[in-house]
Amino acid sequence: xxxxxxxxxxxxxxxxxxxxxxxxxxxxxxxxxxxxxxxxxxxxxxxxxxxxxxxxxxxxxxxxxxxxxxxxxxxxxxxxxxxxxxxxxxxxxxxxxxxxxxxxxxxxxxxxxxxxxxxxxxxxxxxxxxxxxxxxxxxxxxxxxxxxxxxxxxxxxxxxxxxxxxxxxxxxxxxxxxxxxxxxxxxxxxxxxxxxxxxxxxxxxxxxxxxxxxxxxxxxxxxxxxxxxxxxxxxxxxxxxxxxxxxxxxxxxxxxxxxxxxxxxxxxxxxxxxxxxxxxxxxxxxxxxxxxxxxxxxxxxxxxxxxxxxxxxxxxxxxxxxxxxxxxxxxxxxxxxxxxxxxxxxxxxxxxxxxxxxxxxxxxxxxxxxxxxxxxxxxxxxxxxxxxxxxxxxxxxxxxxxxxxxxxxxxxxxxxxxxxxxxxxxxxxxxxxxxxxxxxxxxxxxxxxxxxxxxxxxxxxxxxxxxxxxxxxxxxxxxxxxxxxxxxxxxxxxxxxxxxxxxxxxxxxxxxxxxxxxxxxxxxxxxxxxxxxxxxxxxxxxxxxxxxxxxxxxxxxx
Amino acid sequence: xxxxxxxxxxxxxxxxxxxxxxxxxxxxxxxxxxxxxxxxxxxxxxxxxxxxxxxxxxxxxxxxxxxxxxxxxxxxxxxxxxxxxxxxxxxxxxxxxxxxxxxxxxxxxxxxxxxxxxxxxxxxxxxxxxxxxxxxxxxxxxxxxxxxxxxxxxxxxxxxxxxxxxxxxxxxxxxxxxxxxxxxxxxxxxxxxxxxxxxxxxxxxxxxxxxxxxxxxxxxxxxxxxxxxxxxxxxxxxxxxxxxxxxxxxxxxxxxxxxxxxxxxxxxx
Numbered sequence: 101x102x103x104x105x106x107x108x109x110x111x112x113x114x115x116x117x118x119x120x121x122x123x124x125x126x127x128x129x130x131x132x133x134x135x136x137x138x139x140x141x142x143x144x145x146x147x148x149x150x151x152x153x154x155x156x157x158x159x160x161x162x163x164x165x166x167x168x169x170x171x172x173x174x175x176x177x178x179x180x181x182x183x184x185x186x187x188x189x190x191x192x193x194x195x196x197x198x199x200x201x202x203x204x205x206x207x208x209x210x211x212x213x214x215x216x217x218x219x220x221x222x223x224x225x226x227x228x229x230x231x232x233x234x235x236x237x238x239x240x241x242x243x244x245x246x247x248x249x250x251x252x253x254x255x256x257x258x259x260x261x262x263x264x265x266x267x268x269x270x271x272x273x274x275x276x277x278x279x280x281x282x283x284x285x286x287x288x289x290x291x292x293x294x295x296x297x298x299x300x301x302x303x304x305x306x307x308x309x310x311x312x313x314x315x316x317x318x319x320x321x322x323x324x325x326x327x328x329x330x331x332x333x334x335x336x337x338x339x340x341x342x343x344x345x346x347x348x349x350x351x352x353x354x355x356x357x358x359x360x361x362x363x364x365x366x367x368x369x370x371x372x373x374x375x376x377x378x379x380x381x382x383x384x385x386x387x388x389x390x391x392x393x394x395x396x397x398x399x400x401x402x403x404x405x406x407x408x409x410x411x412x413x414x415x416x417x418x419x420x421x422x423x424x425x426x427x428x429x430x431x432x433x434x435x436x437x438x439x440x441x442x443x444x445x446x447x448x449x450x451x452x453x454x455x456x457x458x459x460x461x462x463x464x465x466x467x468x469x470x471x472x473x474x475x476x477x478x479x480x481x482x483x484x485x486x487x488x489x490x491x492x493x494x495x496x497x498x499x500x501x502x503x504x505x506x507x508x509x510x511x512x513x514x515x516x517x518x519x520x521x522x523x524x525x526x527x528x529x530x531x532x533x534x535x536x537x538x539x540x541x542x543x544x545x546x547x548x549x550x551x552x553x554x555x556x557x558x559x560x561x562x563x564x565x566x567x568x569x570x571x572x573x574x575x576x577x578x579x580x581x582x583x584x585x586x587x588x589x590x591x592x593x594x595x596x597x598x599x600x601x602x603x604x605x606x607x608x609x610x611x612x613x614x615x616x617x618x619x620x621x622x623x624x625x626x627x628x629x630x631x632x633x634x635x636x637x638x639x640x641x642x643x644x645x646x647x648x649x650x651x652x653x654x655x656x657x658x
Numbered sequence: 659x660x661x662x663x664x665x666x667x668x669x670x671x672x673x674x675x676x677x678x679x680x681x682x683x684x685x686x687x688x689x690x691x692x693x694x695x696x697x698x699x700x701x702x703x704x705x706x707x708x709x710x711x712x713x714x715x716x717x718x719x720x721x722x723x724x725x726x727x728x729x730x731x732x733x734x735x736x737x738x739x740x741x742x743x744x745x746x747x748x749x750x751x752x753x754x755x756x757x758x759x760x761x762x763x764x765x766x767x768x769x770x771x772x773x774x775x776x777x778x779x780x781x782x783x784x785x786x787x788x789x790x791x792x793x794x795x796x797x798x799x800x801x802x803x804x805x806x807x808x809x810x811x812x813x814x815x816x817x818x819x820x821x822x823x824x825x826x827x828x829x830x831x832x833x834x835x836x837x838x839x840x841x842x843x844x845x846x847x848x849x850x851x852x853x854x855x856x857x858x859x860x861x862x863x864x865x866x867x868x869x870x871x872x873x874x875x876x877x878x879x880x881x882x883x884x885x886x887x888x889x890x891x892x893x894x895x896x897x898x899x900x901x902x903x904x905x906x907x908x909x910x911x912x913x914x915x916x917x918x919x920x921x922x923x924x925x926x927x
Contacts, residue, residue, distance in 0.1 A: 203760060204775070209775055
């Protein structure tokens, strides 16, 4: 029998099958019978797809006599879906369908086959369902309204969108995979990305004002007016943007040809970029370097300390987690990236419609942005240290202290993020008492959010590494999708739990004066603190009961 | 080694399996491999010995096309692994130190998958997967997910994935840690049999006894440089050691003084 094999045969089918299996196979170990998990995932993804279908179908139907609006729905939907895709990806570390390609590098498989198989698997993955639902809804709406051309355009847009969006996400994943190799490169990339992001927001703001004919002081436009103005600026750019370009050629006529050409060129460019990035990755020694640094032991000097603060049980964990978050190159890179978010808040406050300058936004809207930024570290917080968690779980420390220490570290990050928008509000003339009340409300919100996030971290510990690192081989793409959805659900639950406080602040925002506002905010903090302590007690009790399951999920085999 | 084991050993050698010429790899300021020049012949059971951080894994990654060298060249069966990666990867098998396994596949699925990636047809891949599971003592666990395997079982599965296509050259990076003695004996016998049939094994380890017992020739690597290379007898002679010196004696002489001393005296107080 001959040694070795011919290396030229295509392995595409085998790779697609692998991707599919690892995306849809349930997370639970040891049970071939646990296909219920996979079925649940299918149902959940279908539900999201159906919702998207309903929205786009309804919007297309409602504008049955306005073809221009129908087309706007289509291309705006393509853009919004791409944003959703990126958001889901950043919250669940990778969009469903991604597997650890570094495990394939020593096999005789071409980069072309790797990219193609991952693309096919991502298109067939759960994260594609919202896109499928949305474009199918547009197509159905078009047919219903007697516009078969729109239906055809929507279906073609679906195909182009799925390919472009997935190739783009893959390029991001491959590029980010590199950054752990070099701290400086990672940080430079994060800073450049942040600067680009802020610059684009600023540019969009200026262009929207210019298109609306507004003066430099800004004019309060209506929301539809603002959308229309932004549309006038962004529609011409749409053919050049991955994702949005999918729907940009629905203008019909001869213009279709160059626009379809641009969409095709984008696909070819992204595919080539994916192959190149993967090639670089394959020759960077990535197979072994996915290993995460071990968790740090609690500093014995801190543990033995005689100062009062050292005797506070969560303190060593707070110090450790803060160091861990600050020292890990990728976590640090992520933190630098999300520094862009407060800037985003600052700039959208300046937008001409005044939509984000209202009381609702100053009272809780911006908190939503900050919580979303924090969510990637908070809702799966036990997984951050992976194998180091073995040390924590083996220590004779009450579990509430472990969780509280982590929460304190995250709260410190939250406070850093809070500084920028609060500084801006004060600079814009917010009275100090109201600013104080807003900070107190923010702290209460963050505390409740962290309390809920603890529950999710204990109930669903997923062995994932920060985005761009090696995806842990035990995790299915479907579970990542589910984790992303649950992250959003925790943020939503936080807002619901704090509704009494937020509504109270809105209701009394004018009447009782600054001191009364502060008192109200203090009452809110008390409410948030009590809620947090209850949630912490619940989570720590759950953690004690689920300790072996958490160890199995996060530590063993890490 | 020279006293040893393999019988036919290098006798089937028909050429060079691997050749490194002035191979260097830097990670920033740190030099992991420094001007390594070494040849491994076909049919050798070659031991690559060195302490932690010596550059063994880095060298293997470069030889298998997984890490570009900073300078120098590598030839595997005369081919450059970076210009002809598919040809090289199709001829070699690799068991990396950090096992490259999809843990949510069953053992049987993982082996079949590896076989298919190496170009075997479905029927052959499945048949070989069954045979390998039996050889590795995993036949009863073939239907379990790999995530439920012990460390030793994972090592066995990784070994199965690396040999399913009958490679001409097998790179083993610390392959035997965590494997029980019974299975270890069986695996060693099969590896020795493979070597007798002309397969080259490039075996990286820091376990002296294993290397001494299995390997026909050894290179001792320290801080990225080769400090000694040859059969045990050749190295003894080169280093001026007595005829009964063990590989450990050779290693310590070649590398320098053993690590340890007064730093942690409190441990034994």
